[in-house]
Every structure is written in structure tokens, then in C-alpha cells.
Amino acid sequence: xxxxxxxxxxxxxxxxxxxxxxxxxxxxxxxxxxxxxxxxxxxxxxxxxxxxxxxxxxxxxxxxxxxxxxxxxxxxxxxxxxxxxxxxxxxxxxxxxxxxxxxxxxxxxxxxxxxxxxxxxxxxxxxxxxxxxxxxxxxxxxxxxxxxxxxxxxxxxxxxxxxxxxxxxxxxxxxxxxxxxxxxxxxxxxxxxxxxxxxxxxxxxxxxxxxxxxxxxxxxxxxxxxxxxxxxxxxxxxxxxxxxxxxxxxxxxxxxxxxxxxxxxxxxxx
Numbered sequence: 001x002x003x004x005x006x007x008x009x010x011x012x013x014x015x016x017x018x019x020x021x022x023x024x025x026x027x028x029x030x031x032x033x034x035x036x037x038x039x040x041x042x043x044x045x046x047x048x049x050x051x052x053x054x055x056x057x058x059x060x061x062x063x064x065x066x067x068x069x070x071x072x073x074x075x076x077x078x079x080x081x082x083x084x085x086x087x088x089x090x091x092x093x094x095x096x097x098x099x100x101x102x103x104x105x106x107x108x109x110x111x112x113x114x115x116x117x118x119x120x121x122x123x124x125x126x127x128x129x130x131x132x133x134x135x136x137x138x139x140x141x142x143x144x145x146x147x148x149x150x151x152x153x154x155x156x157x158x159x160x161x162x163x164x165x166x167x168x169x170x171x172x173x174x175x176x177x178x179x180x181x182x183x184x185x186x187x188x189x190x191x192x193x194x195x196x197x198x199x200x201x202x203x204x205x206x207x208x209x210x211x212x213x214x215x216x217x218x219x220x221x222x223x224x225x226x227x228x229x230x231x232x233x234x235x236x237x238x239x240x241x242x243x244x245x246x247x248x249x250x251x252x253x254x255x256x257x258x259x260x261x262x263x264x265x266x267x268x269x270x
Contacts, residue, residue, distance in 0.1 A: 002029035003251060004056040006203070006239040013245070017047040024051040026248060032057035032098075032237045035066075037088065041095035048096065056235050057100040057140070057175075057201055058093070060128065061085035071106025073124050073141075074117040074153050082124055086131060093137050099235070100138045100201050102175055103128055105163075107151035117153055122166040129172040140200045142175035145183040155184065157191035164198055173200030177239070182207035182218045189226040196230035205240030212242050213250035220250075221257060 005028040007019035014022050016039050023031050036044055036058050048055055065071030072082040089101055105121050129139040143160050144152045160174040176199045181188045206216030213220050
């Protein structure tokens with residue numbers, strides 16, 4: 001397992017392109033970014049190559065989701081907008097070559113049933129999985145807790161499993177966020193076991209507060225052991241707002257304590 005810095009939230013004292021080198025200098029193995037599209041793809045690729053850093057994950061454009069709207073992926077009336085977003089992400093990914101693209105399910109729209117929204121999401125995930133397969137890019141979707149994002153369509157491991165079964169495409173997997181599970185009181189290890197073999201990426205932040213590990217009460221060692229026991233060998237994405245700049249002591253502790261189980265610095269893209 002390797003640890004990627006989410007440069008949408010970390011190293012924000014630097015301009016976006018400089019955050020790649022800052023993450024490398026801080027000892028991270030790669031980077032992920034939420035919505036990179038305002039940065040020209042060629043310039044982003046140059047920054048990645050210059051720092052010898054892999055790009056682990058980007059999000060598909062999500063319309064108005066981050067400003068309180070429903071987003072695109074589960075809204076039938078926004079199908080044309082979703083298709084434009086999908087093409088934009090495909091064009092961008094063809095240059096920057098991320099390992100994964102995350103499709104945010106979005107919020108349930110008033111007047112639309114959950115079953116109707118899920119039908120749209122399933123079709124769009126299958127479409128995205130097929131399109132990105134040609135680039136060798138894995139498609140993910142994630143569960144987000146309904147406390148921080150009320151109305152979000154996918155919240156729990158059960159929701160993730162249900163949609164995965166419906167999509168039925170080998171290039172579509174779950175993104176499992178430890179913070180979002182803890183925030184709503186989910187049993188993290190039970191969720192990891194339930195989705196064993198179907199988790200394509202893991203993100204983390206402590207809970208409560210969504211800060212760095214050690215700022216809350218989430219049992220990261222237990223979660224890491226569960227991931228190891230279920231055969232997860234992918235990336236860990238540090239998606240939190242550091243309360244103290246340069247506070248990476250947690251990473252050393254993880255590597256030290258987990259050395260007997262797996263090497264967090266192993267070069268493994270799976």
C-alpha cells in the first residue's frame with residue numbers, strides 16, 4: 001500500500017502545480033486531486049513528471065454538487081451534462097493518466113424516487129467504466145455520510161454493494177472513505193470485509209473533525225489491519241485538512257506498527 005496526498009486539501013499554501021513537488025518532498029508516494037480541470041492537463045502532467053509522482057485519482061466533474069446541488073450522475077434530466085462531464089474527464093485523463101476516476105453519485109432530487117435515481121446512476125457508472133477501460137483507468141464511486149452532505153444518494157457499504165451488483169462491470173469498484181464511515185457510526189472493519197475484493201481506493205481522515213490521524217478518535221490501526229486481512233493492496237489517499245502544517249508523524253507510526261503485516265511503501269498500483 002502507498003499513501004497519496006490529496007492536494008486539493010493539503011499543501012494549499014502553494015499554487016496547485018507546486019503542490020505536487022511539495023507532496024513529493026514531504027515523502028508522499030503519489031497525489032490525488034478532486035477537480036483538476038482548471039489546470040491545463042499538459043501543465044499538470046509536466047508537474048507530475050517533474051516530481052516523478054503518479055496521479056492516483058481525480059473526480060469526474062460533478063456540476064453543482066459541491067455548492068449544494070444534486071450533481072450530475074444520478075439525475076435523469078442532467079444526462080446531457082453528465083455526458084459532457086464524462087468526455088471532459090476522458091480528454092483530461094488521456095493526458096494526465098490517473099489510475100482512477102471517481103464518479104460522485106450526488107444528491108437525491110426532490111420529486112424523484114430513490115429507485116429512479118439509482119437506475120440513472122447505475123447506467124452512468126456502467127457507461128463510464130466502459131469508456132475509461134480503454135484508457136486503463138479504473139472507475140470508482142463513493143459513499144458519503146449524510147450528516148456532512150444531506151441527501152447524498154450513497155452512504156453505506158450496503159449501498160455500495162447494491163450498486164456494484166447492479167453495475168456488474170469489472171472496471172467499476174468502490175471508493176471506501178474511512179472518515180465517511182466513522183462519521184455516521186458505521187463499523188469500518190465490517191464494511192471492509194463486506195466489500196472485500198471490490199474496493200478500488202481508500203481515503204482517510206480522522207473523526208470527528210476530518211483532520212489528520214491522531215486529531216480524532218478513529219482507530220486507524222484496526223482499519224489498516226482489516227484492509228490487509230482482506231487482501232487490499234491499493235492506495236491510501238490522505239484527504240484531510242492538516243491542523244498543523246507538516247504534521248506527518250502519523251505516517252511514520254503507521255509504517256512502524258504495520259511493518260509486520262504489509263509494507264506501506266510497496267510499489268503496488270492495485
